Every structure is written in C-alpha cells, then in structure tokens.
Amino acid sequence: GAVVSQHPSRVICKSGTSVKIECRSLDFQATTMFWYRQFPKKSLMLMATSNEGSKATYEQGVEKDKFLINHASLTLSTLTVTSAHPEDSSFYICSCFLGGTQYFGPGTRLTVL
C-alpha cells in the first residue's frame, strides 16, 4: 500500500520551455502532497505544500510563478516548471501524506539544455 508514482522519470527540455511533472497516489487519497528538490548528494529541499482544492503554500525563496503547482484531485498533483533554465536542472521528488507519514514518489530528473 501507499504507492506514489511520478511521471515522467526523466525529461530533457530546451531553455525557455515549460515542463509538467505529475505525482499520483495510486492506492490512496492524499489531501496533502509535497514537492521537493534534491541536489546531488544533498538532502531534500521542500519547495511547496500542495493541498487539494486550494492554493499551494510555497517555501521562502521558491518562485511561485516559476514553479506552478496544481492539486486538482485527491490523487494527483502537478508541478509545472515554466520558462525553464539550466539552473532549474535538478531531481524533483513528490510525496503524499497519509496517516502521519509521507510516502515518496520515485522522482523526476529534469535536464534543461
């Protein structure tokens, strides 16, 4: 139980384009989901908290206009990186909250050329 998927697992895009990453809870409903960014050999950095049916709450320093989060259903949250630049290249991980625990997706590696 508590399986979380992310799609795509890898994406390469050109600078200036937008990329959408999906996070799905497969066998449960998640009112709250989280989006993280992870640099190589570093810990996870929380970007935002996504709540179903309401606006996401962004952490300090995260550009909400660049990283658009939508949580339109209890099983799906999306992160759209708009006008991507090479410095947005990173590993993005989502998690879904259930019963006092966060369950993580497998991550998405974004490379911006």
Place this chain on the structure above:
Amino acid sequence: AQTVTQSQPEMSVQEAETVTLSCTYDTSENNYYLFWYKQPPSRQMILVIRQEAYKQQNATENRFSVNFQKAAKSFSLKISDSQLGDTAMYFCAFMSTSGTYKYIFGTGTRLKVLA
C-alpha cells in the same frame, strides 16, 4: 525552530555486522514523529522506520531498530546483520503533529556495506 542533525556524513560496515547511525534533533514540542528513510542509488525514498514520541517503546522493523531517547532528543538507527542492499543514503526526519505535516530532514548519512 526545529532542527535535525546527522553528524556522520559517511559510514561503512562489513556485511553481516551491525552499524548504528546517529540523529539528534531539537524541538520544544512534546508530540511529534521521527522517521528514518533510506535512499538507495535509485533515489527512491523508502520509509525504514517511524517512531511516535508519545511511545516509550523503541520501534523495530525486522533488522532495523531505533534507540529513541526523548529527554536527550536522540534517535539513532541500528541496522543488524547488514546486507549489501543496505548501501544507501539514510535520512533522519522530524515532523510536528501540530501543523503542516512538513518534515525537517537531516543532512543524511551515506552508508556503504562492504562485502
């Protein structure tokens, strides 16, 4: 503000031996959860073990057990009979039960199990 400290950036252990990873945290709250997650080279975050602060009994999951010392704010992970598949980054995390369900992560300990 809560903080989580993992003071061992890297550790190694021989296969079949026991290793202990340390984690300390700081909080003024009384009710909270503590977690250990494993991140193998695939980078999938896997829940290893969870401890509720109100429980005095240390959590165990097969070869994994914790030593939870609430007064000392210490939460160490013991891995018994280490296996090559235990090679991974291990993160300690704190979550308050009053609020946003956000995790505070430690910086991680890279564990290598040697054959």
